[in-house]
Amino acid sequence: MVKHKTSALQESQGVSNSEITNVTSIAKIKSKRKTSLDVDALISGILNNDISALSRGITLIESTNPEHTEKANTLLKSCLPHANKSIRIGITGVPGVGKSTFIEAFGTFLTSISKRVAVLAVDPSSSLSKGSILGDKTRMEALVKDKNAFIRPSAASDALGGVARTTRESIILCEAAGFDVILIETVGVGQSETAVHSMVDFFLLLQLTGAGDELQGIKRGIIEMADAIVINKADGTNLNLAKTTESDLRKTLHLYNDKPSGWTPKVSSCSAIENRGITDIWNIIQEYIEVTTKNKYFNTKRNEQNTFWLLETIKNALTHKFFNNDTVKTELQHQLKRIEQNETTPFAAAEFILQMNPKA
């Protein structure tokens, strides 16, 4: 086609043109457009209870790519008004206590009474916990196939803070996607219990029969957090032992002070494998909600949890920023040497570094 050369801006035909636009840039722009469309799609997908959209939404939230931050915030903001309506249950217990089997049984029970159940995991890859949870989905065969269930293993991360944040935000997405019950699994050995306890309404500790808490590797602090202790694997020859353990645990719990919830932690037994005692646990949780809704603790706790995460996030960011300042890093090393040589105390050194007041 011959063009009229009425403008110098027009190209001559027949000349092999060099690329005047950057192909990569175009690809980026296209991808950006696609992604921004995706956020809207994600939002409407999630609000329409679409599990696939929910899954992609959580991936967006988990992304450490700074370009995704804004999108993640948009997504969260749109989901927030539809959140906060589920019951959030934390489930912990040492490896071997049968958490996966329990969640399979409990989750299946919940979907059978028309509840939609999301299962999340908080499992910072620590040297302590060794190996991730929810990894072995084969133990949740029925729940995995259940269309009213959503199972999401935790994103791999060394930082508990990061995992905690993404889990908290995943809860919002799950709630916006219409899930009635959110189960948050964690391993009863590390600091993750405190994090999970700070994001759930009800904290359930799974125990085994017999052994005292010191043998089960459960910290006393975790027992203090529990709203219910459930003895799992209460089947076969274990049945009588379960009764003894129940009564032991009740005695132990008696030594603890009253909880601000006005709730007395319950002790119960179940067999996840034989599917017995599962209804009782749901009844306990419902009773808890009734009690704490009446005395207004339910909402008080959620507000306190929000405050906790707000302050915690700020604290972490402040210290992270300060200690990543190059001047601080250098001076820190210098002061540590001075301390080692008895030239200063840690407190005087701290004051010195703080007075540097670096612009981070």
Added chain:
Amino acid sequence: MVKHKTSALQESQGVSNSEITNVTSIAKIKSKRKTSLDVDALISGILNNDISALSRGITLIESTNPEHTEKANTLLKSCLPHANKSIRIGITGVPGVGKSTFIEAFGTFLTSISKRVAVLAVDPSSSLSKGSILGDKTRMEALVKDKNAFIRPSAASDALGGVARTTRESIILCEAAGFDVILIETVGVGQSETAVHSMVDFFLLLQLTGAGDELQGIKRGIIEMADAIVINKADGTNLNLAKTTESDLRKTLHLYNDKPSGWTPKVSSCSAIENRGITDIWNIIQEYIEVTTKNKYFNTKRNEQNTFWLLETIKNALTHKFFNNDTVKTELQHQLKRIEQNETTPFAAAEFILQMNPKA
């Protein structure tokens, strides 16, 4: 007496002069001179092993009066080169376990083998611990009178950080005053154990016979910290029970991972009242020092502790400063309301507040 008026600076006799200098100001200056002299006197007093100077030095360090800060720092700086030579031992256990009686027996034993012993206490007045320790010195009758012993109750404070700092600094003064062994007592219920564990070489947990750790209200984390667990009150009818408890505790300790110290925590029994088993404990501590000096852990730990306190002090100061900023305070309240109304998440709110970047 008539003065020769050879100088205008001389006063006329017989004239009633009005006060040309402010009496209060003079008193202040005098008092200031006295205090600044006092620091030098304190330093030489402390370095000359004078207990009265040590006591006043600790009071200076504990002072929250900003005017005393510089003096306290001067004092510490002068003492530092003479510090670090003692053995620092943390002693914990729930109320009723017999800490005071134990310290009386152990301290008296140490002075009998020509050691000078200082006893400090970390006891943040918390609702949990209820009642201060070392308050009842009547349980330490012999030690109180012992000229080679120095007993110092903790300063009353609600902030563990403050108590921890003054205790850490008191250790420096005690060491400069030539004390060979510093015993730091704390109650085995709060967070103070972690603080004390971070300032001692050896951490000793006192237990009673019989009851499991859950009944004695000891957190598993505290057991994990212990370099030795000593069953106190192993006397009379308790003797056999002590043996059983010892073996139970050894089994429990077996479940714990190896310590970085390369030291296997020891279990022992004693009767502070009958003064039996006390030498064994000292032998255990000496063995620990031998092992950890050989594998260099002893110094590694002290350096790690210094790093911990340096970082901890900075972190606390950073967050304290940030949250005390008026703009931050106002915005924090605003954001908390927004969170409560589901208009934002704690994380987005935190980012917003952090981006305000206030000049504190």
